[in-house]
Amino acid sequence: MRKIVHRHLGKVVAGAAVAVAGTAVMVAITLPGTAGADESGKGGGAAGAAAPAEQDGAVRPGVVRQAPAEGDRGRGGDPLTDDEIERAEQLAANRQLRSSAVNVEGERGPQRLTVDLVDPEDDGTDGSDAPRRADVTFYDYKNDSLVTKTVNLDTGKVEETGTQHGVQPPLSRAENAEAARLLIADPLGAGLKADYKDATGKELTSPDQLLLNGAVYRATPGAQPAVLDRCGEHRCVRLFPKVVNGPWIDARSIIVDLSAGKVAKLDR
Template sequence: MHRHLGKVVAGTAIAVAGTAVMVGITLPGTAGADDTGTRAGQGQAGQSVRQEAGAGRSVAPGVVEEAPAEGEKGTGRDPLTDDEMERVAKIALNRQLLQGSEGVDGERGPQRLGVDLAEPEADEVGDPNAPRRADVTFYDYRDDTLVTRTVDLGTGKVVRTGTQRGVQPPLSGDEKAEAARLLIADPLGAGLKADYRDATGKELTSPDQLQLSGAVYRAAPGAQPDVLDRCGEHRCVRLFPKIKNGPWVDARSIVIDLSARKAARLDR
């Protein structure tokens, strides 16, 4: 009998939910995954890690960088170039947003989620000379707010800022890595670490040792422990970790609340 988190699920559909109701998805490709798999078990539920974001840390004053030179530019509805994405991301992050927000790791400044070509206004559809704009999205972990700033690529100015609560776009790579870091440090990560040790003979100490997929988790009434009831308002994630050159580990029963920096096991 083993206490481990899960078993190999390479190449199979596993149940995962954006709410507490389970829905089926298929995991990403599994090239190199071990077909024998790690052994199933529940793991020991322990005291969840509770850390106030940024507590005990000395945070250096944030610095707003000058926007880089325009560099390579697209036209019309062309996808944003790398130069354009870098430029608008720096334009969007003004001093007020930088100083008054917090990222997933508790450091000063919002968590950048993405940069996308903005949709044209209704009266601009089909106009080849319509302004070219980009939407830069950030998540502020200080107050769980999604911030979208629209930058006009021609003028280099922010033309619109929008804020939303309870909106949970897909997770960034940095957020999935932080979720894994919290799980590894939590007693609930004991099974994952045991499976990693069995598969590699080494200790799991860092998210860099895993390939990470994940999905946003939203609470549904009565379907999770009380500690996860704010998921949806908070930014919460279910991880699907894969041992590099090895199997997927079934960690579906664990949810990491990135806003509260704690993990909990879903009720069965």
């Protein structure tokens, strides 16, 4: 087994996961194997007829059925379809928001976070004909605000708009990737790159070479350098990087302030 690396950023941690408070829990799901088709050519009997394997007391493999094709619109409490998600985002990100907001990469337009169905029961209705509404959340890096818009997918109208400051929902994939990009380019990323090379023999040049989880970091009085004192008001992330098909790398001491575009190391 490879020795734990102490001389770089942290430790290259072998194993399936790192037990860290705040990191996402990943659960591996094993799907059933091949469908239990009768390869003997003797199938086609009535549903109640026992197959030879069943007569011997064996359990037949589960049958995996292909999911039905997703329509462009759900009903009632059905999950949002891809078409509905796209339409909700387009309705919520109006021209004014697209021109005034800034995303995590500093480009024009807000950073999309989530698109969630509004439960019909929240509107006092639970029938299949209830209006389809969605809450769309964005983060505007121009003024560090969380923007939530409720759109009616039936009428195409934005029914509610809310803006909050100091609210930090879970990070999106794009935000984790930008945090990794900033860290790789920063002098404080030298340890991460050295650990990656130790684990793979290759140079780390892109976030695409890592599997990334991230947790929002909030400032605690006296627990961090002054450059991170605004974390919580700013959108800051603590990364949990993993080498693709390889070990985790301990980067918990490094915080990336996405709002300021800065990287800092926690005091220990």
